[in-house]
Amino acid sequence: MAHATDLILSSSSRLLTLYSPPPLQNAHQLPLPPGSLVSAIAADSSDNTQTLFPFLDSDATAPTRLLLLLLKRVVSGVQPTGSIHLGNYLGAIKNWVTLQDTYETLFFIVDLHAITLPYDVQELRKATRDTAALYLACGVDISKASVFVQSHVRAHVELMWLLSSSTPIGWLQKMTQFKEKSRKEGGENASVSLLTYPVLMAADILLYKSDFVPVGEDQKQHLELARDLAQRVNNLYGGRKWKKLGGRGGSIFKIPEPLIPQVGARVMSLTDGLSKMSKSAPSDQSRINLLDSKDLIADKIKRCKTDSFAGLEFDNAERPECNNLLSVYQIVSGKTKEEVMEECKDTSWGTFKPLLADAVIEHLSPIQVRYEEITAEAAYLDKVLSEGADRATEIAESTIHNLKQAMGFYL
Structure with missing residues (x-):
């Protein structure tokens, strides 16, 4: 397929950097030298890449399969509420620009998360486009990364619902941000989505078979929930139970690992050095x-x-x-x-x-x-987001199919 070919060509120049990850804590280097990996993949007669990369042509060449197996995948996103500030940039987006040279990357605008608290309906669409434009302006390169809007890939919501059936409510009630934000909203007046949005965040991560997720120290709890949910679903529906239903067996979800930058992960407020710089701060x-x-x-x-x-x-x-x-x-x-x-x-x-x-x-x-x-070229930005959503949907639909099959749905 054309998009897969473009990905291979744009990524080929990055092979040399695969063995030199950026200076990040928990950044995992590949355990084998290139020769060993080449030999292992060349000797593997199974069609692992077709399972991992459903968008890939079945007759893809060995170098193509090797490249895609070498590239680890990273996903991340920022809400379109308020203006992107220095903390968002130094703590997340600037690091994305480095990560895209080493990993296969998907960066999206998490507009579904933006509606968990009261918001300006008139501003949401503009803020979404502005956030996408800032991703690109900050150096996210669409020849290396897929950029898209979360709500443009419907599988985010579908996976959230499927995961919700396996999520104990006690896990969500213990989330620090739910406690803090629901208290601000007046307890019983808080929306259900404020309680359940960590499940959506888990879906954002697990949907794309992510290897790594860039997180700040304050976001570790959300990644831990995603990891716990992945393990829970794998235990409930994976392995032999999935194989009996016609699946490949084994784990349904990868267990993602955190990537925490050494500097800039948590930029603090200009008015209070103990509080994180935030879009929601009154001043x-x-x-x-x-x-x-x-x-x-x-x-x-x-x-x-x-x-x-x-x-x-x-x-x-x-x-x-x-x-x-x-x-x-x-x-x-x-x-x-x-x-x-x-x-x-x-x-x-x-x-x-x-x-x-x-x-x-x-x-x-x-x-x-x-x-x-x-922003002066509206058609260009629309094209970038459309192509990014198409690429993301190809990966997401494979994940949804596997989970629904394992959960016993009639497909």
């Missing part, structure tokens, strides 16, 4: 949005919360704002932690804030220019 002063003007960025950094200690330093528990701002500076400037420590150890806040503002502005400027170019 816009607490965050730097990717589309903020130069003057607004400089003003927000000028007014951000600091402390009265002399000099600047990383990793002092009594100075959370200092650690946060230095970490941001480290990433946007491209310097090492050691270089920043040496540069800033004797620096005052009055000197450092303009330095940080200039570095942030310089880093975001090309993103803002590219965003304007992309």
Whole structure:
């Protein structure tokens, strides 16, 4: 098929990087040298790639099959509510740009998650398109990654419902974010979707047979739920029980692993170094949005919360704002932690804030220019999202078929 061929061609130049994953904690290197993998796959007469990659032509060549078996898959997404801010970018999207050079990647706009809390109906469509445009402006490359809107792949909702039948309600009631958000919504006034959206998040991950999921420290609980659900469903319906129903047997779902960046995974608020930078924070002063003007960025950094200690330093528990701002500076400037420590150890806040503002502005400027170019071409963005959804649907339908078969549905 044409799309599969495009994927192979665009990925062929990345084979050399497969053995040098980016500097991420828990990043799994392939256990065998290339020669061993080639030999193993060449000697394998079974059609494993056809099962793993249903979109692939049955007569695909050995190099094609080898490439697809080598590529591990990563999926991730961001909600289209509010503006994408520096925390979203440094904690997620910037890392995606690195991951797409090493893995097969699918990045989507999670619009179904955006409706779990009250939202502006008029803004949802625009925010969805804007978020997609920012993905591309930040460097997500459609020759390497599939970009699509979550609701455009209906299998997300279908898998959520199938998983819900195997999800103990007690698991969901223990979720930290449900407790916090339902309390804000007034307890009984909270929507059912606020309780069940972790199941949708699990579906987002498991639907695409994901090997790895980029997560921040605060999102580990959701990934653990996805892993627990995958294991539960595998035990309930997989193995010999699935084989008796005509399936291949074995595990229905892969058990995904986390990828946690060493820096930038948790960018904190400008007004409180102990709180994560968030779209839902009442004050816009607490965050730097990717589309903020130069003057607004400089003003927000000028007014951000600091402390009265002399000099600047990383990793002092009594100075959370200092650690946060230095970490941001480290990433946007491209310097090492050691270089920043040496540069800033004797620096005052009055000197450092303009330095940080200039570095942030310089880093975001090309993103803002590219965003304007992309949003000026509506047809181009529509095409990108349509093709991304088609690619995602090919993978998703295979997963849904396997699970429904294993659960005993008449197909």
